[in-house]
Amino acid sequence: MRVAVAFSRHVTPGTRDRLLALLEAEKADGSVAARVALDWSSYEPSRLRDAPLAERLTYLDCPHAVFRRVLAAGRDLPDEAWRRLDADPDVSVRRTAARRPGTPPQVLVRLLRAHGEVFHVQPLLVDHPEFPRRTLRGFVDEPDPRVRLLALQDPELPVPELRRLTDCEEGFLRAGAAGHPNVTAELLERLLADREPEVAHAAAANPVLPRARMDRILAEAGL
Template sequence: MTNLHHPRLSGLGRNPAASEGVLVRLAAHRAGRHGMSMRRGPVTDAVVEALLEHDDGDVMTTLRAEQISPAMRRRIATHPNPAIRDARADFIHHLVEFGTTVVLRDLEEIYGQPLASLVAAPDPKLRAAIAGSWYDRPAEVQTVLLADPDPEVRAAATQHKQPGVPAEWRDRCLADPAVRANVAWYVPLTWDQFTELMRTGDEDIQRAVAANPHLTADMVAQLLDIEDPLVRVAVAQSRHVDDATRDRLYALVEARRADGDIDAKVALSWSFTEPDWMREAPLDERLSYLDSPHTVFRRVLAGSRDLPEEAWLRLDNDPELSVRRTAARRPDAPPDVLERLVRAHGDVFHHRPLLVEHPNFPRHTLRTFVDEPTPNVRYVALQDPELPVPALQELAAAEEPFLRRGVARHPNITDALLDRLLSDPDPNVADDAAANPALRPARMNRILTEADL
């Protein structure tokens, strides 16, 4: 994160081109150390020594064992200040205590044992952390976790559909109050299991069952009269309901959303359920949803890879942006479709790969996006690593800080532009400018001198 009072120092701390000498000087300032805590890659002994001289443990919290030499690891392990000596271990212990997902190698590093051994650790919080973070654990480890005496561990072990619940464990898990809501949404259910779950009357269990992709038509029929909007939407997405029933269920939920019902809003706008069964359905069955009035069915259809040309033409012009974006991710999406979509709406930068990274995207057009009126579309131009300086200058003068930040991170930035953005009124822009590896060593040293370092 950016240090709001000294953004140039925090940015410089994470600059991959900062020399050892720069980092040693920077270690004397809290903002610089804060930036250094986000560095990736090896940290030299001289820099670690400087951190040990000035740090109160913040950087030691984030430094991984593989970033520093064995000699420095020993130095830290025997440091007289417990705030430094125990910083990394305390940080991981806190993550475990609060049930946060933990990087597996961090658990092995701090607890000094392989994962398979940690599954039997005395601390149930640690066992739960293993269950919640080790997604590809072997079947024998999953069995141990399912049998754990602590309900939090069992719940963590069944939170995700992988590695799953063996068939011989299903009855036991479905009878366990700690895990049955987790398990009910993904394991195949017998009629007796389904009936027993519905008999509980528990809202969470009913929602989980309704989203279960293995339900039979008879099971789905039993859910039709439940008024919970999340159940109704899940049932509406089942392959076992006809179009009229599906339309009726959606209409009921829409009416409740119009009345301000928050559950209905969640069910229609924020729910992650989809008719996943469509992905494996025969082509003719999938194509029958090309005219569906419900966006989610057209969006799942657009995720196909084997549709005829006329279907792609329809999906590329769908009224819903999410459908058009999904269709554009097919391997043979036409260049003009990709450009038109990004030029009209920008790209989704949290969804990788970007549409502008599609092999068919006409990347030579990227620099022309600078002239678009919409700021988020103009930002796309910055995906051209050779964007001309005049274009960078234009974007650096934008009102929107996120555009100036994009320029501050750009590899083709000039010294003059960097210098200007280092003094930007938005601290995030200045931080990004200081973190740009194009920043010259002389300018880095000037930043340090100006901060009396």
């Protein structure tokens, strides 16, 4: 109810700010309901999308990220507004702005190197027409494993880089390497014996695995 009132076009800025400040304080204290209300797109002030450009631009300085995120979903903003949104302190605002056509490649690379990808939001930023996919294999050197995972989005990732990922401590990286189309039968053999079942399952499901090895797996399982 507080979100609905705060997002109404009839409420004063002062009332809006007080209501949202209360929710943001509750979110900081761990309230799931407040986090959902502030972060889920279904609770965004969507009315702002149809407002005239001059009105929307007044929200560049809004202290609440949800309004700046709706602004960033527009496609008709001037260059200065995009520069500010690309440097917004809230990563969700920067991600939304980055989905526009013509996003500078360096903006996309910088965002992904800093925060990785959100895989449940389609299309992925690595699939953006302006993203320089030649940079993907360089993500293998990133210290953050969530960012390192993006190297696997390169279908031609060289075997030496895949081998490095199979040696990672994180199981999700080893599982990603096990399902990669460029992985070798030799690496798959190692991954079939992985200590984490999801890694072994990914290796067993990879069509790169020789047919004879697949038959052996089925026979050993009594299938």
